[in-house]
Amino acid sequence: MTKQSATKSIVVLVSGNGSNLQAIIDNISENRINAKIAAVVANQADAYALVRAENAAIPAIFIDHTSFATREEYDAKMISCIDEFAPDLIVLAGFMRILTPAFVEHYKGRMLNIHPSLLPKYKGLDTHQRAIDAGDTVHGASVHFVTPELDGGPVVLQSKVPIFEQQDPQELAQRVQQQERQMYPLVIKWFCEDRLKMFDNKATLDSEILTEEGYAIG
Numbered sequence: 001m002t003k004q005s006a007t008k009s010i011v012v013l014v015s016g017n018g019s020n021l022q023a024i025i026d027n028i029s030e031n032r033i034n035a036k037i038a039a040v041v042a043n044q045a046d047a048y049a050l051v052r053a054e055n056a057a058i059p060a061i062f063i064d065h066t067s068f069a070t071r072e073e074y075d076a077k078m079i080s081c082i083d084e085f086a087p088d089l090i091v092l093a094g095f096m097r098i099l100t101p102a103f104v105e106h107y108k109g110r111m112l113n114i115h116p117s118l119l120p121k122y123k124g125l126d127t128h129q130r131a132i133d134a135g136d137t138v139h140g141a142s143v144h145f146v147t148p149e150l151d152g153g154p155v156v157l158q159s160k161v162p163i164f165e166q167q168d169p170q171e172l173a174q175r176v177q178q179q180e181r182q183m184y185p186l187v188i189k190w191f192c193e194d195r196l197k198m199f200d201n202k203a204t205l206d207s208e209i210l211t212e213e214g215y216a217i218g
Contacts, residue, residue: 005034005192005193005194007034007035007036007192008034008035008036008088008089008191008192009035009036009038009085009086009087009088009089010024010035010036010037010038010087010088010089010090010091010188010192011037011038011039011040011041011082011085011087011089011090011091012024012037012039012040012041012049012053012090012091012092012093013040013041013042013043013078013090013091013092013093013095014040014041014042014047014049014050014093014094014095015042015043015044015047015049015094015095015096015097016044016047016048016049016094016096017047017048017049017094018040018047018048018049018050018051018052018053018093018094019094019177019180019181020093020094020114020180020181020184021040021049021052021053021093021094022052022181023180023181023182023184023185024037024091024093024184024185024188025037025052025056025058026185027185027188027189029056032185032189033185033188033189033192034189034192034193035088035089035188035192037053037056037058038058038059038085038086038087039053039058039059039060039061039081039082039085039087040052040053040058040059040060040061041061041062041063041078041081041082042060042061042062042063043062043063043064043065043095043096043097044062045062045064047062049093049094050062059085061081063077063078063081065097071097071098071100072100072102075099075100075102075103076102078103079103079106087110088110088192089110089111089112089188089191089192090107090110090111090112090146091111091112091184091188092111092112092113092114092146093114093184095113098150099146101148104146104147104148105148107146108147108198109145109197109198109199110191111145111146112143112144112145112146112156112184112187112188112191113143113144113145113146113151113153114141114142114143114144114180114183114184115127115141115142115143115144115151116128116141116173116176116177116180117130117131117139117140117141117142117151118138118139118140118141118142118158118160118213119142119144119151119152119155119158120151120152120212121136123150123151123152124150124151127139128169128170128172128173128176129169131163131172132163132167132169132172136163137162137163138160138161138162138163139160139161139162139163139172139176140158140159140160140161140176140179141158141159141176141179141180141183142155142157142158142214143155143156143157143158143183143184143187143214144156144203144214145198145203147201153198153201154198154201154202154203154210154212154214155203155210155212155213155214156187156190156196156203156205156210156214156215157183157186157187157214157215158213158214159179159180159182159183161175161176161179190205
């Protein structure tokens, strides 16, 4: 028999609607992920993700970044708050802030992000419009470990969606988000089963080093 890994504790950082958060909550409640969400932390008071957390009886915490003079001070406050929950994993689910190197280093190897492009293409914002403008025929999303380089950490998993002629960026975004809600819980499941790790800035799954595109399934 395979030894059951201990239940992992997760803190999720959010800024907006929280559709990926909801997917994670649902997968945990359906026993697909052996974890608990210890807290959801937002930098926006009106983030609907906080409502999703409250509805699931998860501590919902708002820390206003505008109350701090520097990124460093804000991130130090975030670390203080997060560490009270002693999480095994930090999940960025639409957290729209660039994290300081000190914050990233503090959670090295245990922080994941999902980005709406096939990295290393289109780091940063407006990825759907940029893919359309470039004439790409394929777009998608990537789950990756977080490193100090913006959207530059080792990729774990990518999922692709086609770009149709006369593609509307909003409709493309919706199709990418559908993929995100499937792939992010899967990667979190791998981490919580102790199958996924980061060594020497490379993602490994079942002790095998993944390619630069990660474990691509779509």
